[in-house]
Amino acid sequence: MAPLSEQPDWLYLLRDYHETFGTGSSGGSDAIRSHRRRVREALNRVVQADPPILGRQPADKPVTAHLGRALDLAADGPLATMAATLRRLTGQFTWEWGYERVPRTLAQRYAYCELAGPNGPVHAERIVLGLVLLAPGTTYPQHSHTEIEESYVSLAGAWSENDAAVYAPGSLIFNKPQQAHRITVGERAPCLLAYAWLGPPARLAAPGMTFGR
Ligand SMILES: [Fe+2]
Structure with missing residues (x-):
């Protein structure tokens, strides 16, 4: 399996994440400033380790029919560079539901894909990066x-x-x-979120996602 350094779009994606977590304000929040710094540190360690890109079977879900529109909208937003990198990688994404039980309506309107983490595609043990895609008008429970x-x-x-608030492209919610x-999610446009998780490696490898009541 070719290492990260030989698959430049994956490397650029990590750089785009690093840029996103490095530039801009933490809004005066010490907790968010600390989180952003630790995300950047974890990303630096991944790049230095030059891990293999784990080949995963690409998979779509019904909601991925909205991905093109979401990336079109992102191209006009503050994360346009990351959106362009994501567009070049879309054929390699493994979209999943993650939960043991997914309500049928949500299965049509939600999916996520991992970009880095214990399961790859970019192998990382101390951070998980991924995308969440939600169709217009969706409630993610x-x-x-x-x-x-x-x-x-x-x-x-x-x-x-x-x-609590309405968030626009470029917002970071912790x-x-x-x-x-x-x-x-608003009625007119799909919502595309890039997420970052930090936590104990054993938990990142087995997050055990469940919905609340
Ligand atoms: Fe969450």
Whole structure:
């Protein structure tokens, strides 16, 4: 399996993530500043290790029919460079549902794909990176992540978390471990989020996703 350094689009994607977590403001939040710094440090370690790109079987889900539109919208937003890199890699993405039980309506409207982590494609043990794609008008039910802190960076769409605010492309939302969150998406556009997880390697390898009640 060819290493990261020989597959430049995957390397550029990590650089795009690094840039996203390096530039811009933390909004005065020490917790977010610390999270962003630790994401960059984890990314630096991955690049230095030059890990293999693990070949995974590409897979689509019904919602991936919205990916083209989401990337079109992202191309006009603040993460246009990352969107262009993602577009070059789309044929290699493995879209999944992740949960043991997925409500039937959600199965039509939601999927995620991992970009880096214990299962690859870019092998990493201390960080997981991925995309979440949600169709217009979707509610992603309440969930939380045990021992894992998470940030979502918005590439496309208008969305809300816990009815707290409306987030536009370029926004970063931070969820502490165990913090329950529920996402809703506006009616006109799909929502594409890039996420980053930090946590104990054993937990990142087996996150055990379940929906709350
Ligand atoms: Fe989450």
